[in-house]
Amino acid sequence: MYLTRLKNMDPWEWPEDAGAVFLQTVLDPNASLEDRMLAAELGADPVAINDELAQAFLQVAMNADEPEELRRRSLAALGPALELADLEGFDFLDDSPITQDVFQSVQDTLHALFHDPDVPKGIRRNALESSVRAESDWHEEAIQQAYSSNDPEWKLTAVFCMGYVRGFEREILESLESPEEMIHYHAVQAAGNWELAEAWEEVHEVGFFLIIAYVVIHIVMVFVHDTKEHHALASAMISGRKLFTEREFQEHPESQADEELE
Numbered sequence: 001m002y003l004t005r006l007k008n009m010d011p012w013e014w015p016e017d018a019g020a021v022f023l024q025t026v027l028d029p030n031a032s033l034e035d036r037m038l039a040a041e042l043g044a045d046p047v048a049i050n051d052e053l054a055q056a057f058l059q060v061a062m063n064a065d066e067p068e069e070l071r072r073r074s075l076a077a078l079g080p081a082l083e084l085a086d087l088e089g090f091d092f093l094d095d096s097p098i099t100q101d102v103f104q105s106v107q108d109t110l111h112a113l114f115h116d117p118d119v120p121k122g123i124r125r126n127a128l129e130s131s132v133r134a135e136s137d138w139h140e141e142a143i144q145q146a147y148s149s150n151d152p153e154w155k156l157t158a159v160f161c162m163g164y165v166r167g168f169e170r171e172i173l174e175s176l177e178s179p180e181e182m183i184h185y186h187a188v189q190a191a192g193n194w195e196l197a198e199a200w201e202e203v204h205e206v207g208f209f210l211i212i213a214y215v216v217i218h219i220v221m222v223f224v225h226d227t228k229e230h231h232a233l234a235s236a237m238i239s240g241r242k243l244f245t246e247r248e249f250q251e252h253p254e255s256q257a258d259e260e261l262e
Contacts, residue, residue: 086134
């Protein structure tokens with residue numbers, strides 16, 4: 001299958017028609033859902049994404065008749081393009097993967113999707129998660145709203161977004177204590193992105209105790225082995241001299257000669 005072959009290649013090795021294949025597949029209602037999902041995934045790569053693909057992803061995301069998982073995948077595919085466009089700017093045509101008009105159209109559409117209560121929750125979550133890749137004025141309030149929710153999925157989305165939007169140091173530190181694995185994971189990512197000193201202290205403290213635990217366990221195991229095998233490893237660690245058993249002397253007579261010389 002062509003798409004599978006492309007997936008197994010590095011993006012810079014893709015043929016020139018790769019983007020056209022992604023575009024055709026993601027818009028083709030007769031293609032399998034698996035192929036359309038894969039096309040959306042691959043089409044998000046900066047090597048492939050362009051105005052046409054970005055608009056195609058928007059078209060799919062806005063179509064309520066499309067499968068929800070495909071709509072969500074299409075929304076996720078827009079995130080990297082927004083981030084790169086926001087980073088590179090639009091002063092030179094070759095710097096950004098999409099034009100400024102398409103960039104603004106994408107952001108406006110994501111904004112509308114997030115604030116539409118009739119849109120499924122998963123679509124709204126992905127709209128926010130992609131939109132924050134290029135920060136806008138409405139993001140702070142949206143993230144705070146999501147974080148304040150009792151819904152763990154919305155809270156997960158909020159913590160993910162905090163890795164891209166400044167001003168949530170307290171919430172990030174709170175989330176580092178979360179028992180939810182993915183919330184904790186994204187909190188660590190966000191803390192690293194913003195270089196939060198308090199978070200680094202916590203990481204260093206955990207690392208210190210892990211090192212101490214490793215040393216203690218290692219010493220205990222040496223004493224256990226020493227007691228069982230009678231190799232005097234513990235005393236050798238202290239004195240710097242290795243005592244050999246009778247069997248070791250028989251197997252290595254040169255060791256006995258060295259011992260006598262001492």
